[in-house]
Amino acid sequence: MHTGHAIITAANLNAPQTGVVDTLFFPDAKLPCRNFRKPGGCRRAQCDYSHEPTNLTRFLDYLASATRTLDICVFTITNDDIADVVLELHRRGVSVRIITDNDQAVTQAVTANNENVVVLSDPAVIRSFQGQFNKLWEMFR
Numbered sequence: 647m648h649t650g651h652a653i654i655t656a657a658n659l660n661a662p663q664t665g666v667v668d669t670l671f672f673p674d675a676k677l678p679c680r681n682f683r684k685p686g687g688c689r690r691a692q693c694d695y696s697h698e699p700t701n702l703t704r705f706l707d708y709l710a711s712a713t714r715t716l717d718i719c720v721f722t723i724t725n726d727d728i729a730d731v732v733l734e735l736h737r738r739g740v741s742v743r744i745i746t747d748n749d750q751a752v753t754q755a756v757t758a759n760n761e762n763v764v765v766l767s768d769p770a771v772i773r774s775f776q777g778q779f780n781k782l783w784e785m786f787r
């Protein structure tokens with residue numbers, strides 16, 4: 647089991663509150679159904695994937711809400727749904743910066759590891775994380 651943390655600053659997060667906006671804990675019991683989230687929904691008679699919101703789908707929605715910048719510092723990204731959202735943001739013109747160590751072994755944070763996400767809107771805390779990210783970005787560039 648691998649544990650880690652991510653710093654994701656998504657500017658323009660639609661979060662009017664100040665402080666902790668949300669906490670997401672993994673693992674999820676089930677992976678979300680990819681078809682269910684698409685227009686038309688899932689047509690499988692017997693679908694083993696979740697048709698209810700999961701922590702992953704909530705996380706994906708937060709990610710997708712970025713309109714200007716997305717900075718990610720993680721051990722590795724092994725989840726295709728997360729990678730798809732990041733690529734889509736990049737295509738939309740969002741400035742995406744990722745610091746990762748993809749040489750490491752494959753992890754399964756969403757369903758196998760104990761991970762958590764804290765969604766913040768406190769400007770001072772975000773500035774602190776942003777400053778640390780910028781230092782790492784320069785260090786590993």
Ligand SMILES: [Zn+2]
Nearest residue numbers: 679682688693
């Ligand atoms: Zn389904």
